[in-house]
Amino acid sequence: MTPSRASTRTTAWTAFGGDLHLDLTGRRAAGAGVRAALEDALREAVQDGRLAPGTRLPSSRALGEDLGIARNTVVEAYGQLTAEGWLTSRQGSGTTVAERTTPRPARRAAGQPRGRRTGRFDLMPGRPDVSLFPRSAWLSAARRALATAPHEAFDYGGPLGRIELRQALTDYLARVRGVRTDPDHLLVCAGFSQGLGLLCSALRGARARSLAVEGYGLPPQREIVRAAGLTPAPLPLDGSGARTDLLHGRRDAAVLLTPAHQYPTGVALAAERRAAAVTWAREHDAYVIEDDYDGEFRYDRQPLGAMQALDPERVVYAGTAAKSLAPGLRLAWLALPDALVEPVARLKQLADTMSPVLDQLTLAELITSGTYDRHVRRSRLHYRRRRDRLVAALAERAPHVRVTGIAAGLHAVLQLPPGAPPEAELLARAEAAGLVLSGLTWHLAEPGLAPDAPPALVVGYATPPDRTFPAALDALCELLRER
Amino acid sequence: MTPSRASTRTTAWTAFGGDLHLDLTGRRAAGAGVRAALEDALREAVQDGRLAPGTRLPSSRALGEDLGIARNTVVEAYGQLTAEGWLTSRQGSGTTVAERTTPRPARRAAGQPRGRRTGRFDLMPGRPDVSLFPRSAWLSAARRALATAPHEAFDYGGPLGRIELRQALTDYLARVRGVRTDPDHLLVCAGFSQGLGLLCSALRGARARSLAVEGYGLPPQREIVRAAGLTPAPLPLDGSGARTDLLHGRRDAAVLLTPAHQYPTGVALAAERRAAAVTWAREHDAYVIEDDYDGEFRYDRQPLGAMQALDPERVVYAGTAAKSLAPGLRLAWLALPDALVEPVARLKQLADTMSPVLDQLTLAELITSGTYDRHVRRSRLHYRRRRDRLVAALAERAPHVRVTGIAAGLHAVLQLPPGAPPEAELLARAEAAGLVLSGLTWHLAEPGLAPDAPPALVVGYATPPDRTFPAALDALCELLRER
Numbered sequence: 010m011t012p013s014r015a016s017t018r019t020t021a022w023t024a025f026g027g028d029l030h031l032d033l034t035g036r037r038a039a040g041a042g043v044r045a046a047l048e049d050a051l052r053e054a055v056q057d058g059r060l061a062p063g064t065r066l067p068s069s070r071a072l073g074e075d076l077g078i079a080r081n082t083v084v085e086a087y088g089q090l091t092a093e094g095w096l097t098s099r100q101g102s103g104t105t106v107a108e109r110t111t112p113r114p115a116r117r118a119a120g121q122p123r124g125r126r127t128g129r130f131d132l133m134p135g136r137p138d139v140s141l142f143p144r145s146a147w148l149s150a151a152r153r154a155l156a157t158a159p160h161e162a163f164d165y166g167g168p169l170g171r172i173e174l175r176q177a178l179t180d181y182l183a184r185v186r187g188v189r190t191d192p193d194h195l196l197v198c199a200g201f202s203q204g205l206g207l208l209c210s211a212l213r214g215a216r217a218r219s220l221a222v223e224g225y226g227l228p229p230q231r232e233i234v235r236a237a238g239l240t241p242a243p244l245p246l247d248g249s250g251a252r253t254d255l256l257h258g259r260r261d262a263a264v265l266l267t268p269a270h271q272y273p274t275g276v277a278l279a280a281e282r283r284a285a286a287v288t289w290a291r292e293h294d295a296y297v298i299e300d301d302y303d304g305e306f307r308y309d310r311q312p313l314g315a316m317q318a319l320d321p322e323r324v325v326y327a328g329t330a331a332k333s334l335a336p337g338l339r340l341a342w343l344a345l346p347d348a349l350v351e352p353v354a355r356l357k358q359l360a361d362t363m364s365p366v367l368d369q370l371t372l373a374e375l376i377t378s379g380t381y382d383r384h385v386r387r388s389r390l391h392y393r394r395r396r397d398r399l400v401a402a403l404a405e406r407a408p409h410v411r412v413t414g415i416a417a418g419l420h421a422v423l424q425l426p427p428g429a430p431p432e433a434e435l436l437a438r439a440e441a442a443g444l445v446l447s448g449l450t451w452h453l454a455e456p457g458l459a460p461d462a463p464p465a466l467v468v469g470y471a472t473p474p475d476r477t478f479p480a481a482l483d484a485l486c487e488l489l490r491e492r
Numbered sequence: 493m494t495p496s497r498a499s500t501r502t503t504a505w506t507a508f509g510g511d512l513h514l515d516l517t518g519r520r521a522a523g524a525g526v527r528a529a530l531e532d533a534l535r536e537a538v539q540d541g542r543l544a545p546g547t548r549l550p551s552s553r554a555l556g557e558d559l560g561i562a563r564n565t566v567v568e569a570y571g572q573l574t575a576e577g578w579l580t581s582r583q584g585s586g587t588t589v590a591e592r593t594t595p596r597p598a599r600r601a602a603g604q605p606r607g608r609r610t611g612r613f614d615l616m617p618g619r620p621d622v623s624l625f626p627r628s629a630w631l632s633a634a635r636r637a638l639a640t641a642p643h644e645a646f647d648y649g650g651p652l653g654r655i656e657l658r659q660a661l662t663d664y665l666a667r668v669r670g671v672r673t674d675p676d677h678l679l680v681c682a683g684f685s686q687g688l689g690l691l692c693s694a695l696r697g698a699r700a701r702s703l704a705v706e707g708y709g710l711p712p713q714r715e716i717v718r719a720a721g722l723t724p725a726p727l728p729l730d731g732s733g734a735r736t737d738l739l740h741g742r743r744d745a746a747v748l749l750t751p752a753h754q755y756p757t758g759v760a761l762a763a764e765r766r767a768a769a770v771t772w773a774r775e776h777d778a779y780v781i782e783d784d785y786d787g788e789f790r791y792d793r794q795p796l797g798a799m800q801a802l803d804p805e806r807v808v809y810a811g812t813a814a815k816s817l818a819p820g821l822r823l824a825w826l827a828l829p830d831a832l833v834e835p836v837a838r839l840k841q842l843a844d845t846m847s848p849v850l851d852q853l854t855l856a857e858l859i860t861s862g863t864y865d866r867h868v869r870r871s872r873l874h875y876r877r878r879r880d881r882l883v884a885a886l887a888e889r890a891p892h893v894r895v896t897g898i899a900a901g902l903h904a905v906l907q908l909p910p911g912a913p914p915e916a917e918l919l920a921r922a923e924a925a926g927l928v929l930s931g932l933t934w935h936l937a938e939p940g941l942a943p944d945a946p947p948a949l950v951v952g953y954a955t956p957p958d959r960t961f962p963a964a965l966d967a968l969c970e971l972l973r974e975r
Binding site: 030031032033057058059060061064075076077136139140142144145147148151152155156160161162163164165166180183184185186187189198199200202203206232233236310311312313314335336337338339340359360361362363364365366367368474 | 513514515516537540541542543544547558559560619622623625627628630631634635638639643644645646647648649663666667668669670672681682683685686689715716719793794795796797818819820821822823842843844845846847848849850851957
C-alpha cells in the first residue's frame with residue numbers, strides 16, 4: 010500500500026489542459042465580441058463552480074486552437090479575469106482559478122445511500138472481513154487478464170458472461186461443490202440479488218404466482234421476490250432445516266433454500282429434506298433455487314456437496330464471490346437448468362446487457378491459477394479461528410448463551426434462555442454499547458411464524474478487522490453476561 | 493501484450509492441491525470401508541468429469557488431512573485407481589487424472605448468446621474501436637485504486653456508487669459537457685441500458701404510461717421502455733432534430749432525446765427544440781432524458797453543451813464510458829433531478845445493490861489523473877480521421893451517396909438517391925460481400941413513420957481495427973458505386 014495520492018489528484022488533469030466546455034456561440038449571436046464572449050463564458054464557469062478553485066486552465070495557445078480564435082484574444086481574456094480576481098497567474102505555473110471564488114451552491118443532500126448502522130464494533134452478519142481482500146493477487150490476475158484478453162472482450166458480448174470465467178467456474182464448481190454444469194448453462198450476474206431477481210422475473214413471465222421461502226431468511230431477498238411480482242410463501246424450519254416435506258401439493262413455482270448452511274439459523278438441510286425438495290420440483294414442474302452463499306466455509310468436516318447435483322434440470326445452483334472475496338465485486342453465478350437458460354439470459358440482456366468483463370476475466374485468472382483456492386483456504390482458517398474464539402469466550406463468560414448452527418460460514422446464532430430480555434431490548438443495549446448486530450426476529454418471513462421463540466442474536470464474527478475483534482468480543486460478552 | 497498463458501493455466505491450480513469435493517459419508521453409511529469409499533468417490537469424480545483429464549490431485553498427505561483419514565489409505569486408493577487406468581502417476585509430478593478418460597456428456601448448447609452477425613468487415617454502428625482500449629493506463633489506474641482504496645470500498649455500499657467516481661464525474665462533466673450536478677445527484681449504473689430501465693421503472697412506479705421517443709432510435713432501447721411497462725410514443729424528426737415542439741399537451745412522462753448527435757440520423761438538436769422540450773417538461777411535470785452517448789466526439793467545432801444545464805431539475809443527463817472507453821466496462825452514469833434520486837436509487841438497490849466498485853475506482857483515477865482526457869482526445873483524432881477518410885472515399889468513388897449528419901460520433905448515415913435499390917437488397921448485397929452494417933429502417937420507431945424515405949445505410953466507421961479499415965472502406969465503396 011502506498012500513501013494516499015490526494016496531493017497529486019487535484020491538479021494532475023490540468024497538466025495538459027483538459028477539456029473545458031465554453032459556449033461562445035450564444036454570446037456571439039447576442040452581439041458580443043469574441044474576447045467579451047470568452048471572458049463572460051470563463052467568468053460564469055468560475056462563478057458556478059464548473060471551474061473549481063485551483064484548476065489550471067489550458068495554455069492560451071491550446072485554448073485558442075480549440076476555440077478557433079486568436080491566441081492573443083485568449084491572453085487578453087485571461088489578463089482581464091486575472092485583473093478581476095477570478096484567475097491567478099504565476100510565472101511558470103500558468104493560469105489557475107483563484108482560490109477565493111464562491112463555492113457552488115450546495116444542494117439538499119438527497120439520495121444519500123441508506124446509512125448502514127455504525128458503531129465501534131460491527132458484528133452485522135452476512136459480510137466477510139473485507140480487509141482480507143487479496144489486493145495484490147487481484148492486481149496480478151488483472152494484469153494477466155488485460156495482457157491476454159482478445160480485443161472483442163471489451164465489446165458488447167453475450168448475456169451469459171465471459172466464456173473464460175464460465176469455463177473456470179464449471180471446473181471449479183464441479184471440483185469443490187460437486188456441481189454438474191457446463192459453460193452454456195452458467196450465467197454471470199451482479200450478485201445473487203440480481204440473480205434472484207432474474208429468476209423470479211423469468212418464473213413470473215411463465216405465470217408463476219408464489220415462491221416458497223424459508224421461514225427465516227433475508228428480508229431484502231423477499232423484497233426482490235415481491236418486486237418481481239411473486240408472493241413469498243414461508244416454509245417452517247426445524248432442526249433438519251426447511252420443512253420441504255410440506256411442499257407436496259403446493260403450487261409455488263420454486264423453493265428458495267440455503268441447503269449448506271441455512272441463513273440465518275445455521276442448520277444444514279438434512280438428506281431427506283433435500284430429496285423431498287427435488288422430488289416435489291420434479292412432480293410439480295417446479296424448481297429449487299440453491300443459494301450457496303457460503304458453501305466454501307465449513308469448519309468441522311467437508312461441506313455437503315451442492316444439492317444441484319441431485320438434479321441439474323430441477324435445481325438452480327447460485328454461487329457468489331461476495332463472501333469468498335468481496336461483496337463490492339458484485340460477482341455471482343447461476344448454474345441453470347436447460348429450460349431456464351433462454352428466459353434468464355434474455356432478462357439479463359434487458360437488465361444490463363451483460364456483467365462487466367474485466368472483473369470476470371480477473372476472477373477467471375484467479376481461479377485457474379490456483380490463487381482463488383489458496384485465498385479461500387486462508388480465509389477459511391481465519392474465520393474458523395474467529396468462530397472458535399467466539400464460542401470459547403461465550404462458554405467462559407456467558408455460559409447461559411447457546412451458540413446454535415453448524416460450524417460454518419461467517420455468522421452464528423446466539424440463543425438466549427427463556428426469561429432473558431426481549432430481542433429489542435438486547436439490541437438497544439448493544440447499540441448503546443457501540444455494538445452493531447442483528448436479531449433473529451428481523452429475519453422472520455411472517456410476524457406470527459415463531460411466536461414463542463426465545464430471544465436470539467445473529468452475530469457476524471467475520472466482519473471486524475483483526476485489530477478490533479478482541480474488543481468486539483469483549484463488548485459482546487459484557488452485553489450477554491448474566492446480571 | 494504478453495503471449496497467451498494457456499499453457500500454465502491448465503495445471504496451475506493443482507500446484508498446491510486445490511479443493512475437491514468428495515462425499516465419503518454416504519458410502520460409509522452404506523457399509524463401505526474407508527479405502528473403498530474413497531476409491532469409489534474418486535472414480536466417480538473422474539467418470540463424470542468433475543475431475544478433468546490432466547488435473548493434478550492433492551498429495552496423499554494433504555488429502556488425508558482434509559478427509560481425516562490415514563495418509564496410507566489415500567496412497568492405496570491412488571494406487572488402485574492408477575492400476576485401473578483412471579489416474580496416472582509420474583515421479584516428481586504427483587498423481588494426475590489420466591488423459592484418456594471419457595469426457596462429460598455434452599448438453600444441448602442452449603442459451604448461446606445471440607450471435608452478433610459476423611463478416612470480414614464489421615461496420616455495425618454504435619461501437620467504438622475496442623483495440624484503442626488503454627490497457628496499460630487502465631492497469632496503472634487500477635493499481636493506484638487498489639493501493640489507496642479503503643477497506644470499506646470492498647463491502648456492500650450505497651446504490652449511488654463510489655463517492656470517488658461521483659466526485660470525479662461531477663467535475664469532469666461540468667468542465668467538458670457543462671453539466672450542473674453534484675455527487676449526491678449522480679448514480680453509477682451498468683450501462684445506459686440499465687439506467688434507462690431504472691428511469692422507466694421509476695416513472696412507471698409514479699403511474700406513468702408512456703415515454704416519448706425519437707422517430708428513429710435503437711429498438712433495444714424501446715424494448716427496455718416496454719419491459720418497464722411504458723409505451724414508447726414516437727416523435728417525428730426533421731433537420732432540426734426531434735419535433736419537441738409537438739410535445740405540448742402530450743401526457744408522456746418523459747421524452748428520451750439524443751440532443752448532441754441524434755442516433756442514428758446524426759442531427760444536432762436545435763436550440764429552440766431544446767428549449768421547447770424543457771418548457772414542456774416544466775409545464776407538464778415531465779422529464780427530459782438526455783442520452784449523451786457520444787458527446788465527447790465532435791470534430792468540426794466545440795460540442796454543444798449538455799441541455800441538462802438548462803434545467804437540472806427537469807433534465808436527466810445520461811453519460812457512458814461505452815464509447816469513450818469500452819462497452820465491456822458497463823459503466824454509465826445518470827445526473828438526476830432531486831425528485832428522482834430516491835426512487836431511482838431504490839430501484840438500483842433492488843436490481844443489483846450497486847455497481848461493482850473496482851472499475852468505478854479505476855475510472856475515478858483515470859479521470860482525476862488526466863489520463864481519461866488524453867485518451868478521449870486521442871480517440872477523437874482517430875475517429876475524426878476515420879470519418880474524413882470515409883467521406884473522401886465516398887466523394888470520389890460513390891459521389892451519388894450523401895453523408896448526412898454533423899461531423900461527430902462513431903457512425904454516419906449514407907443516403908442513397910431515389911431509385912437506388914431498396915435497403916433490404918443493399919444489406920443482402922453487403923452481407924454477401926462480407927460487410928456487416930445496418931439500415932436506417934431498422935431504427936424506425938413505427939413501421940409507417942417515414943413511408944417515402946429513400947434507402948439509407950448506417951455505417952459504424954469506428955468499429956474495425958486499423959489494419960482492416962482500408963479494406964472495409966474499399967468493400968463499402970464497391971457496394972455503393974453506381975452501376
